[in-house]
Amino acid sequence: MDQKAKTLPNAGINPNVSVDCVIFGFDFEELKVLLIQRKEGPDQDLAREGRWALPGNLIRDDESLDTAAGRVLGELTGLERIYLQQFQAFGNPDRVRRQADAEWLHYMREQPNARVITVAYFSLVKLHGFEPQPRSFARNVAWFPIDEVPDLAFDHNEIVESGLLALQRILRQRPIGFELLPRKFTLGQLQRLYEAILRRPLDKRNFRKKMLKKDILVALDEKQQGVPHKPAQYYRFDKQKYAEWEEKNLDADFDVVPV
Amino acid sequence: MDQKAKTLPNAGINPNVSVDCVIFGFDFEELKVLLIQRKEGPDQDLAREGRWALPGNLIRDDESLDTAAGRVLGELTGLERIYLQQFQAFGNPDRVRRQADAEWLHYMREQPNARVITVAYFSLVKLHGFEPQPRSFARNVAWFPIDEVPDLAFDHNEIVESGLLALQRILRQRPIGFELLPRKFTLGQLQRLYEAILRRPLDKRNFRKKMLKKDILVALDEKQQGVPHKPAQYYRFDKQKYAEWEEKNLDADFDVVPV
DNA sequence: GGGGAACGTGTACTTATTACACTAACTTTG
């Protein structure tokens, strides 16, 4: 039985399940999403009409969902050890139908109506100083401001929407915003990040008060340089201190947002 | 191509994706989980050694994930319009392997190493006055206290754990506890429900103060009868009032728990 | 009618949230 499997071009790949990643980045001004256009080839009409889509792929039979998402991300960005979290599975019967190309022919005969279920992840990338390169399955890669996401392939607009909601929810439970910033950052940058994700203005003094009180930031011996205004103090996030905070507040949310 | 599909016993069923439900109930004392033992038959060794398992099933090609979960629940309990929410997909490569029975033989040849991905839902049932009957795919059905869940089939223990965490999280964001109680209930019962889910004691006066202040409960003209202590006031949850609360507090959690 | 059991209530203290405006430090421009 393995013999036949090995002769199939897609052996070892699960034709029913994919992962898709909503990759967020922050350029100190806006929240952005990384989208791709697929290469020509057998997958071509999966993203019909050249539309932009979320990076994603069918999973292999030997990898977990998390691993598959990490693989997709790695293939696309070359980055590893990136914040990655599953947030929802999508499986409406009309969402994605596999194309009836030769490679899946056997399978299509047996499951003419099956659709692809996708497990969606969101991912946070320090886009500071990182420009994604088209590679592997992507013909084209680009960051889009979250407010200017075009019509995407399949149900990917819905997935982006849900991903943003998930990000907002989790931002108020854990300090994941730092995953989107370089090691050193200013409080102003951090506040703009929170405002970009939550999509509302926050009071500067209250935000700083609440953030500093958590005692998870350490001020560096360094200030901004070359800015046309009063230079800001740099801080970094202290993982160790956050772990301590967490231990003392086992059940509580990590909420730095004035409601 | 449909011809061949129709001759297959499992046509229209997706062999790679299932849904599983963590069904919670509350008997005024403990939080409970509904588990099943499967019927003998082709599925028999899916739940090896007669172990208890979560209710679940492979999905059909013509239904959404939510629909599939609702179907499983309906087949099992006869109940409909029950609180049901997806919380996580599980897909470790070693979690569940399809058995190589005759029905899936074609498929098994092509995907010898595929495993079943499952999308897990949690569900809240008013178990008050409801006794589940073994039916459809279940040989045996029973409620287990959340602290006394036995060794389950596959990775179902892990799924139950995650389901409880998801329930705890969401209980602090929305007033879903009422889904586990009958229409009329006392504040004491409500508090015990919160304590059972969150697994810690809450201060009675503070809990009542916070809960009543939300203005989502209405006192009924009725008190407990036949109890060997001072009879408690009955209340009911007012969905309309909660909708109003929600509108006024768009971003906030619905948190009635003294931290 | 006494004991057992859960119900129902209030207050004083501490902590968190909110709203709000000006000076400081740097660059650029004229």
Added chain:
DNA sequence: CAAAGTTAGTGTAATAAGTACACGTTCCCC
């Protein structure tokens, strides 16, 4: 080199929320 532009950085007073805590009440049962 002075003025304009820009963001940084800071404090307080008023209100709201959270916390800790104890005792009389009302029913049933014996």
